[in-house]
Amino acid sequence: MKKRMLYIVLFLILIMIIGYFCNEGAVDTDFAHKNIGPSFYYPFGTDWMGRNLFFRTLRGLSISLFIGIIASSISAFIALFIGMTAVFGGKKADAIVTWMIDFMMGLPHLLLLIVLSMAVGRELKGVILSIALTHWTSFARLIRSELFQLKEKNYIKIAEKLGKGKVYIFQKHMLVHLLPQFIVGWVLLFPHAILHESSMTFLGFGLSSEQPAIGILLSESMQYLVTGRWWPAVFPGLFLVIIVLLLYCLGKDLQKYISQK
């Protein structure tokens, strides 16, 4: 299992690096070779401007991963902060946090993203911000309940009776339990962030159409669907699913690994 996790991480890093260097190949137009189906030279075919879809897909995946890392990291820390505020900030703070989580969940996630993207704008910065600002809710809830349970544990109560300070108890006794949970939750935020990024971009609220993001590739492919050109729709989506699945497996493996320890 350790090996599998390592391979997944290496593979994802590899995709990110290769995708980074694919930029030129991804935007190069070649009208002599447009609309070619999958072949040896063009494994994923080419689009209506003769751009190599293989490079475009790789580039898109690397953009997605990049956005996913940043957005889910910000989100995870927001969740940690809010979860801790609820537990250590007293009853009022807890009530406010619970209400805020309910409030954020009062709208479907995607609609929330649409509304939020109107305020924070589109493009890279807007996408990262709106995803980061909306993904913390269930994770914050998890951290909150985890910490509340810890707080009720006998050894924590004994430590309190022994006169240890709050900070000491948190560092010595709670962090050890919280940290692994935090890391798992963080990794499991990834796939969500990536799926929402591509959905937003697909709808037109995300990256602009010059960027070869997966959402853009797929929304472009829709125009050619009726003509029977399937490759621009199938490959980018398929690889997005593979990446999301890998991230999910990574998170689950990590969870198992930690609980075994």
Added chain:
Amino acid sequence: MAGYILKNSIRMFLLIIAVSIAAFLLMTYSPIDPLQTNVGQTALGIMSQEQIEKLETYWGSTLPPLTRYIQWAKDFFSGDMGISLLYRQPVSDIISQRLSNSIWILSAAWILSGVFGIILGMLAGIKEGTLLDHIIKSTAILFSSTPIFWFALLMLMLFSVWLKWFPIGLSVPIGVTAENVTITDRIYHGILPSFVLSIAAMPNIILHTREKMITVLESDYVLFAKAMGKSNQQIFIQHGMRNVLLPAITLQCASISEIFGGSILAEQVFSYPGLGQMAVTAGLGGDMPLLMAIVVITACFVCAGNLLADVLHHIIDPRMRFGKGNKI
């Protein structure tokens, strides 16, 4: 009981108001200039100052936000949702038409995903560790990792373009007047979108039900029931189903939000003229009155779902009524 419902209803109502305020403020502070997006840079350039001012008042970018919110809320509660800036029609007309299109596929997807999701989840849970369980579980995980819009694209390609079984878009046939649209037409056009939506909503309920079923079957009381010589069927009916059904139904009520969210994507792909597609158009075009109405209506549905989940839980599960201490 009535007090509980009342208390929660008030809470939900306040939540909806808060959502509407937040949405209003977010849209007001939007850096996307509605004039630039809808009128266009070149058109703005050749317009006179007076014309621009007139348009600015039309798109409402002159008054302070709070005044505008209060104005909007007052109108909204008296039934006047404003005029859509893009369509130049009363928002309430657009919403009621779009909602009546959407409600078909939304409720079909909700019921289908609920029924099949719970059945498949229970089945996988009972047969834990077998091939069947493996297949159900992996398929559910696979679909939960699949973007809805991509799955919708594949289905569109397969069933509409290649097999030509279903239409490519819209909720009614083209070139037919509203009176001549039959119920079969509606169903025919709604099949693919609701199929995609229900598949997309299923993994969540399947995985939860499966997990719950496994915990129940591993419990001490099931072991005791086995020791008493009850058959598997009896155990399933008397213990398994009862304990699993409750959280499953609650979860399904809370999943309305997800189905609404998914419908935005599915309707966009199938160009189905529903509420979700409208949200995209309104969002991209900066049509604030329309988007506000969509936000409030959707929030109402989501909150009603959550309320229903709470109340059902309260009614069915006596532990919720008597044990007050263990709420965390």
